[in-house]
Amino acid sequence: MSFRTGEFPVTADGAVVGRVTITQDGLLTVFSCICEYKTLDILRLAAVCRGKYVPLGVMIPEAGLLRTKKSFTKNALLNAGYEDSELFHL
Numbered sequence: 001m002s003f004r005t006g007e008f009p010v011t012a013d014g015a016v017v018g019r020v021t022i023t024q025d026g027l028l029t030v031f032s033c034i035c036e037y038k039t040l041d042i043l044r045l046a047a048v049c050r051g052k053y054v055p056l057g058v059m060i061p062e063a064g065l066l067r068t069k070k071s072f073t074k075n076a077l078l079n080a081g082y083e084d085s086e087l088f089h090l
Contacts, residue, residue: 003029003077004084010045012037012090018066020045020088028071031056035066037090048087054080059090066090 002024010018010033018035033045033056045068046053054077059066072082 003074003082004086005029008086008088010035010088010090012043017090025071028073029077030069030071032069033057033059033067033088035059035090036064037066043090046089047082047085048089049081049083049085052081053089054082054085056082056088 057068
């Protein structure tokens, strides 16, 4: 089983604030996210899978943007409850 790859929108407060790109790197699924969202809060990127949030990584401020890049094995994603999703949220 492999997960869907591509580029998907990321939302926060009802608006699209960035993009997450999902790629395969050997046996790993890589989530790279860049968002333009101003906040003093610590935010986490999450996939919405069957109405539940699956956390994927903490967003790090860098040069006025929020970024994260995380790699997961297939088993780690399945254990976290991840399923192919086109909905991502901060």
